[in-house]
Amino acid sequence: IVPGAYDLYLYVDGELLQTGSFVVQGAAQSSSFQRYSSKALGFSLQYPAVWELDDSDDDSVFFSDPDSSVMxxxxxxVEERGTTPEDLAVAFLEGLExxxxxxxxxxxxxxxxSGSPALMTVADFTYDGDDMRLVLxxxxxxxxxxSMGQVGExxxxxxxTDDFIEPMWQSFYFLD
Incomplete structure (x- = not known):
């Protein structure tokens, strides 16, 4: 589907029954997903097959949409005994400051x-003049x-989010 404004005309038996207009803001991507699993990192999830995968670091994996700013x-x-999700979030965000x-x-x-206590943190910032959002x-x-999340304009x-990111998180599970 090509982004743009469209008009819809519904005819029944040659008579115009209804009209409507809609806007497509972005091209639909392939809905096929593939699975990423890592015993070393302890998790598995599905991600859009057309997205780029970077698992070159020993402690992280990045999935990037080639058609947008989203990652x-x-x-x-490795965390010390007693570390809470709040402690982890604070340390992650301090690393970005x-x-x-x-x-x-x-x-x-x-x-x-995925069945474990979690803290969700939403943060805004600018990058190269663009308004960015981080959901951690x-x-x-x-x-x-x-520390898992999504970031992008x-x-x-x-x-x-609805078509690609939410299904990724819904497919996520920890490997024991």
Missing amino acids: VFVVVS DDYPDLEVVDIDEGNF YSVVRDGTGY EGDLHMI
């Missing part, structure tokens, strides 16, 4: 991620920290 990531760390001094946390919510999920399981994130 999904999982960063795994030097590169993004305008980083601002706009929402925090406790919940569950922080989980600590058996001494392993998982707010408009890009909004357009592809």
